[in-house]
Amino acid sequence: MAPPKLTLYKCRYCPYAARAVLAMAETQQEHEAVEIDITVPRPDWYLKDINPYGQVPSLKIDDNHIILESLIVAEYIADLHPEVGLLPADPLQRAQARYLIHHWGARTQAAIHRATITLDPVEAAKLRQEVIVELEKVDVLLQNAVRSPSREHGPFFLGSKFTFADLAIAPLLARFFLVTAYQNDITYDEFEETLQENPKLKRFLEWRDAAEFIKGFYRKFLPKAE
Numbered sequence: 204m205a206p207p208k209l210t211l212y213k214c215r216y217c218p219y220a221a222r223a224v225l226a227m228a229e230t231q232q233e234h235e236a237v238e239i240d241i242t243v244p245r246p247d248w249y250l251k252d253i254n255p256y257g258q259v260p261s262l263k264i265d266d267n268h269i270i271l272e273s274l275i276v277a278e279y280i281a282d283l284h285p286e287v288g289l290l291p292a293d294p295l296q297r298a299q300a301r302y303l304i305h306h307w308g309a310r311t312q313a314a315i316h317r318a319t320i321t322l323d324p325v326e327a328a329k330l331r332q333e334v335i336v337e338l339e340k341v342d343v344l345l346q347n348a349v350r351s352p353s354r355e356h357g358p359f360f361l362g363s364k365f366t367f368a369d370l371a372i373a374p375l376l377a378r379f380f381l382v383t384a385y386q387n388d389i390t391y392d393e394f395e396e397t398l399q400e401n402p403k404l405k406r407f408l409e410w411r412d413a414a415e416f417i418k419g420f421y422r423k424f425l426p427k428a429e
């Protein structure tokens with residue numbers, strides 16, 4: 204079967220589109236990338252032919268089919284290249300990767316988002332505390348994923364290899380420093396210090412730092428970058 208012709212509609216500021224960008228990079232999948240400006244109303248052709256919701260990422264396949272939603276797009280790209288092993292072959296590890304992504308989206312990212320967008324400093328401090336409680340739980344999830352002695356421990360979620368769970372969450376980790384961006388009473392470095400001093404975040408920080416190259420890569424596109 205001929206390899207599919209792929210067109211990725213993305214925006215460089217979007218962490219969800221970054222999942223698809225990373226999947227393309229990790230699998231060295233040939234594709235055309237089209238930058239969509241999400242700061243202005245989407246053009247009619249995009250809403251009509253590509254994505255009626257107007258969001259990025261979207262993937263066009265063979266000038267014909269369209270796939271939406273970052274995780275589904277990234278998983279499709281990973282599935283085109285099973286030899287790269289982004290999605291592990293082992294059913295348990297696949298379930299663990301999906302579980303971590305689900306938990307991060309439903310709980311952790313939601314807590315980070317609440318703390319980031321609050322302008323009231325007292326409320327923000329309380330919500331940052333809730334973020335720490337959530338991250339302590341993520342730390343437990345990361346430890347529990349590799350309980351069996353035969354399993355490799357870190358630095359990535361499933362061991363020494365960067366896989367789909369890391370790929371899906373890394374663009375959000377890369378923007379984690381924005382959690383203090385709208386606050387005048389605390390810098391990110393001060394908040395980071397409280398994370399570093401917390402013994403219940405050791406594994407979380409090891410995992411986060413393993414994604415550091417992604418953080419460096421994306422920071423240049425973000426506010427507070429210089």
Ligand SMILES: N[C@@H](CCC(=O)N[C@@H](CS)C(=O)NCC(=O)O)C(=O)O
Nearest residue numbers: 217218219241257258259260272273
């Ligand atoms: N659930 C979607 C979320 C994508 C998303 O929120 N994209 C944002 C940019 S980061 C977007 O396109 N926003 C423009 C809009 O909603 O009009 C996914 O995972 O693909």
